[in-house]
Amino acid sequence: MFSKAGLVLFTTLLAAFAPADALWPLPRSLQQGSTALTLSCSFNITIDGTIPNAPADLQQAVTRTMGYLQNDKLGRLVVGRGSVDVDAYTNASSLSTLTLTLGQGAVVNSIATEAQKAPEARDEAYTLTVPSDGSGATLSANSTLGLTHGLTTFTQLFFYHNATTYMLNAPIQIDDSPAYPYRGFMLDTARNFFPVQDVKRMLDAMSWVKQNMFHWHIVDSQSFPFEVPGYTELAQKGAYDPESVYSAQDVADVISHAGARGIDVMLEIDTPGHTAAIAQAFPEHIACAYMTPWATFANEPPAGQLRIASNATMNFTAGLLAAAAELSPSTLFSTGGDEINMPCYAADEPTQAALNATNQTFEQALNTFTQATHSAIMAKGKTPVVWEEMVLSFNLTLSNDTIVFVWISSEDAAAVAQQGFRIVHAPSNYFYLDCGAGGWVGANPSGNSWCDPFKTWQFAYSFDPLANLTDAQAPLVLGGEQLLWTEQSGPQNLDSIVWPRAGASAEVFWTGPGGNISEALPRLHEVSYRMRQRGINTINLQPKWCALRPGVCDLTA
Amino acid sequence: MFSKAGLVLFTTLLAAFAPADALWPLPRSLQQGSTALTLSCSFNITIDGTIPNAPADLQQAVTRTMGYLQNDKLGRLVVGRGSVDVDAYTNASSLSTLTLTLGQGAVVNSIATEAQKAPEARDEAYTLTVPSDGSGATLSANSTLGLTHGLTTFTQLFFYHNATTYMLNAPIQIDDSPAYPYRGFMLDTARNFFPVQDVKRMLDAMSWVKQNMFHWHIVDSQSFPFEVPGYTELAQKGAYDPESVYSAQDVADVISHAGARGIDVMLEIDTPGHTAAIAQAFPEHIACAYMTPWATFANEPPAGQLRIASNATMNFTAGLLAAAAELSPSTLFSTGGDEINMPCYAADEPTQAALNATNQTFEQALNTFTQATHSAIMAKGKTPVVWEEMVLSFNLTLSNDTIVFVWISSEDAAAVAQQGFRIVHAPSNYFYLDCGAGGWVGANPSGNSWCDPFKTWQFAYSFDPLANLTDAQAPLVLGGEQLLWTEQSGPQNLDSIVWPRAGASAEVFWTGPGGNISEALPRLHEVSYRMRQRGINTINLQPKWCALRPGVCDLTA
Incomplete structure (x- = not known):
């Protein structure tokens, strides 16, 4: 669980990070840079040798993730949308692989088996690393449940413009786990x-x-x-x-x-x-x-x-x-x-x-x-x-x-x-x-x-x-x-x-x-627009004019 | 327009009618019986000789109306839905035709032309007659705009159950026109x-x-x-x-x-x-x-x-x-x-x-x-x-x-x-x-x-x-x-x-x-469910349990 003393410390630490634009929920520990990476056309997700006989639902999660990466086609919510990122992503390094790995000694269960444990017994933590030079990204966890959360986060890193899927904030280091089970x-x-x-x-x-x-x-x-x-x-x-x-x-x-x-x-x-x-x-x-x-x-x-x-x-x-x-x-x-x-x-x-x-x-x-x-x-x-x-x-x-x-x-x-x-x-x-x-x-x-x-x-x-x-x-x-x-x-x-x-x-x-609602709103717009790309009829929280201009429609702006 | 004196009189008259279950808005004059009629498989809508060279949009309105009659497939909102009407519609007479006619001297304009007149200059009135013996129904008006309103009313008369489209309240005599333009x-x-x-x-x-x-x-x-x-x-x-x-x-x-x-x-x-x-x-x-x-x-x-x-x-x-x-x-x-x-x-x-x-x-x-x-x-x-x-x-x-x-x-x-x-x-x-x-x-x-x-x-x-x-x-x-x-x-x-x-x-x-909201609610449920059959995502106003039981979820029921 989550103690009050821990909460205060944690909130203070969070404020020190510049949060990724489109992550929801915000990871509890996030370090990011400002280097763009494109997703290679040959990008693939590999399940490594720590997960022999990968459970079917983990394999399906990988397939779904590939689908989201290809089909989200989410334009970043800024004035001009992805066109303002062309300079950043043109000639950027290209990311070819994400490798999934389980920690030493982890038991390989299906995601469902892990998810159906008592809430406080679930291990939902994961670590996601994306280097800035295009070398392989890594997602590690101690359970397939942690891996599936990490895959979700990974998809939220990417935007789309003009046939290019890209991220803007490599290198990324996320160490994440929930505050409450x-x-x-x-x-x-x-x-x-x-x-x-x-x-x-x-x-x-x-x-x-x-x-x-x-x-x-x-x-x-x-x-x-x-x-x-x-x-x-x-x-x-x-x-x-x-x-x-x-x-x-x-x-x-x-x-x-x-x-x-x-x-x-x-x-x-x-x-x-x-x-x-x-x-x-x-x-x-x-x-x-x-x-x-x-x-x-x-x-x-x-x-x-x-x-x-x-x-x-x-x-x-x-x-x-x-x-x-x-x-x-x-x-x-x-x-x-x-x-x-x-x-x-x-x-x-x-x-x-x-x-x-x-x-x-x-x-x-x-x-x-x-x-x-x-x-x-x-x-x-x-x-x-x-x-x-x-x-x-x-x-x-x-x-x-x-x-x-x-x-x-x-x-x-x-x-x-x-x-x-x-x-x-x-x-x-x-x-x-x-x-x-x-x-x-x-x-x-x-x-x-x-x-x-x-x-x-x-x-x-x-x-x-x-x-x-x-x-x-x-x-x-x-x-x-x-x-x-x-x-x-x-x-x-x-x-x-x-x-x-x-x-x-x-x-x-x-x-x-x-969390601060002014900081959260742009990310909530992004996750909402991303859900919409995946077929959920999420509503608009504001005029699009506001969604494209973080903070500008705040009460005191 | 609509005078206050007229309003009082009109409201009193309305209360004397048993309103049709599924008409919205309620016609301003409605007489109905309790005889069931089925819609013949060979049912058709005829535009008669008073409308030579019928405007294209009127012909399209007829085609749309035929589509609604065939595709609405609306189960009446009662416990048991249409199954409770089987006795009524089995062996009922069958309606084969609705004839559209314009009043003497009416100018034949397109619906659009009539609709685009100044509001107070539009003639939106219509008369709809459906005999109880299956002989031809008649829709008359002094404008194609009136006819299109009458067609809308006609579709609201019908329910569907077990491959049968039927109405329950023949003979019908509706003389209708709007209170406000x-x-x-x-x-x-x-x-x-x-x-x-x-x-x-x-x-x-x-x-x-x-x-x-x-x-x-x-x-x-x-x-x-x-x-x-x-x-x-x-x-x-x-x-x-x-x-x-x-x-x-x-x-x-x-x-x-x-x-x-x-x-x-x-x-x-x-x-x-x-x-x-x-x-x-x-x-x-x-x-x-x-x-x-x-x-x-x-x-x-x-x-x-x-x-x-x-x-x-x-x-x-x-x-x-x-x-x-x-x-x-x-x-x-x-x-x-x-x-x-x-x-x-x-x-x-x-x-x-x-x-x-x-x-x-x-x-x-x-x-x-x-x-x-x-x-x-x-x-x-x-x-x-x-x-x-x-x-x-x-x-x-x-x-x-x-x-x-x-x-x-x-x-x-x-x-x-x-x-x-x-x-x-x-x-x-x-x-x-x-x-x-x-x-x-x-x-x-x-x-x-x-x-x-x-x-x-x-x-x-x-x-x-x-x-x-x-x-x-x-x-x-x-x-x-x-x-x-x-x-x-x-x-x-x-x-x-x-x-x-x-x-x-x-x-x-x-x-x-x-209007009385208790009387109106069942009809609003019906028009809402009918809209849904036509592809509008209308919301539920109440639990379906209530929608099936008029009045039972009223505050004082």
Whole structure:
């Protein structure tokens, strides 16, 4: 993890470097020169003898990298674009090779295997060296995961003009590793459905900013688009339609696509709230399903929560979570736990009868329920991940290694840390990408977004993961994620609502916090324009006039 | 126009109808039954003998309509989608023909010719009759423009399920015409550039909700992407790059595409502010070009305004506007006039010298300048259109028929009306589509959108064009438009930021205000999903669960 003392020192060191124009996230140690190099037409990437029988996904990463180098064709964002670099790159030395090498004693695993270790056990570090004379560049790491991050960085060194691919800042020496082990993005695929191809496109973009956790909020009260072996009726009856279902094969496909790009997929089946869709197949397990007025029984329509006091429901849920957990190689699995609605349970006769029969309080029953569901996934080797209410709103006995999403407010991190739990920062007041688009509930003409205002990249970028934490608590912070709840989203605006904004947290949690937004903006423009060259519909953050003139559109310029 | 007394009566009548599920905007008179009809495989659209030598654009409209009927394949938005309609459409009568006819004495003009008349001179009315027994449907109008609106309505009657295209509500009798003659959308193509294909896609979508004015804010301080004959250096030097220019041919292409769809294109060259880009080619005409701090000299970077007190600049501007006006057949041309910055002129020595030499006040000089530029376009047959400051901030002598965009606040309409000018409602507090996305100016981490909050469709839909106006002033309201300023937009998010939101004003100004948002929402979902079938990336307004269940996600449901 990352101590406060270390942070101050590190930030000071960073300021001493002139950052490369187009690197995102900024490497934690970067030395660069000002010599141009062109990419030779015969340029190739070699995997050396330290990696015998290179894993297939590493070979594919090399092939993808070659594709980006050839196809990015990104004009540098300056007035005149690449034409101003002609003098620099004409007659420059030519780079012919990049050699990938693993450190002595490193075990050769696939990228996916490395990416699917526990976050804190992953070795994501790499060293990239590009000499200024055109002699071979070297990328070394102690894992194939480190190598894939290094390949990503390598592609960001290059611009394109007039049939020439070139870099401007050789010699380069980058020694890089993330400040935090969890750098994620959450997508809700239940309010509206996203075909596999959209999820994969999102994963591609995540990998380009070195995000390593895809938090897949795969089901919710509105739909259950997830085919879980043994529980297939849930999707058959709870999905919007047969086409809007992730089959077990689809989930495996997404996990494989992610893994090959250094990303771990954490599934979430939110419980006990947010489960109305389960009532389509198993009405006996759901309290106040579709009851109205919905606003009394849920934070949004439709109402419906698992009957936590029912043994049958507890066993059903534990079984479902275990079956779902088996589909994912990740060490993490989220059981949710947000927005439990008490009037719903108060109005549910079976729940009240069960509580009375066993002489339990609601909290006691929730504790029993949670222990059963957590035990089920822990038996599958998973670490439970929960929303903050599970530790802040109820007095439950949770495993010490439970990880907590802080979402209601960044202010709540301190209270979670005080209980000794590890934290993933997912605060609505910084990282919710859906905020600010107005109210979506019907018949509410003046309705605004509950989490107004819009969370700009600049504001997300100003997030301090250690705010209000003691030095002793700092190691509890695993990292953070930006999140998209999809009441007002779909494949149509996925790219534009997420990118390049979600790059903000990617840099905060890789490079570390405290970055200067004026310094960051030109690089964010570059990574955004590069993503666009690769097929992501990233939005403009500013008029192009500003994008071409770093600093000139700053407030005080 | 539309009187207040008429509005009350009309709203009352509307409530008596059960509106067709998927019509947008809602016709002003609609009678419908509940008989299903299928579209025959041999269905065709006939242009009858009242339209000899049918204009090419009408024939193309018929061909497009056939394409939509065949390809929309829109499943009705109910639980179960079209499967719930199988009983209704099985064994239903089959519709084989729609006949287009023009009223006695109607002159046969192309759609474009009709669309390019002065807004208040256009005849957009049509009558559509679909009998319930499968006998021929009839579409009649007194202009080809009316016919094209009727064709659009006709396509919205049909749903698709299991290889069957069907409607549910025969017999239909629609007598329709717009409440207001100006129903527009404004796009800024200067902050960021939009290729012609994106502009055309936007025009297509506009036509599907019967919008009839494309207000093309084609140039601004950031770039000048407009090749004006005789002034081609402006684009050569002022565009972002040679690819980001609308050639005169491109502009003609856009105008032709729009005209064929019933849309008039009003060009705007904003003067005297918002003109820094002109300095690239003609620095002698621009005061405080690129001066810093920009915030002193302009509302956004970069600063730069035409030297209104210079005769040379006045003549240059008049010539430019006249040349631009010649490119458009519209009766309207906007000379802009917003956000004139006084410190800029105060700091500009040539301007101060000219004012002193002629012993004029700034306002006198602006009056002279404006009369010259307006005379230039009036000589080309255009009616001048200006932003509200030109009548509210300065005491200028303007032609009585000048049309005024009310943009700063909807509250300002009354003051404009008091001066007797005609009004196009373009209020930032209702209709600015860019609001709410956070601040875009650099180095401003907590910066929010200046016109927060986001303008939801519901709020836009609640707009009252006659608020604070007297009955006598009501006829001054020509209509209104939703607007997209593109500091944070580009082709990447054009569809998603505009649609289906811009449908809100389309209905307010066609059907008339006062519509009920609960009644409107299901229809807006339908038109949005239909647009998507036609290639527009409209966003989801709600979870699909809500879209399938009208009313169930209302605030009080």
